[in-house]
Amino acid sequence: MSDKPDVVEIEKFDKSKWKKPETQEKNLLPSNKETIEQEKQASES
Structure with missing residues (x-):
């Protein structure tokens, strides 16, 4: 066996x-x- 991976499928x-x-970008x-x-005002009241 070789140390390199088999890349035959990747090449195909x-x-x-x-x-x-x-x-989709969301701006929160x-x-x-x-x-x-x-x-700020709504949270303070």
């Missing part, structure tokens, strides 16, 4: 069969200072 692999992943942080102030 067809990349065109891969599916493109769908990524408030975007502006007004929103932050509103949330």
Whole structure:
């Protein structure tokens, strides 16, 4: 046996069969200072 792995199957692999992943970005942080102030006031009351 050799120390190197068998790469025959890897060389035959067809990349065109891969599916493109769908990524969805989520922004959970408030975007502006007004929103932050509103949330501070709501949590204090």
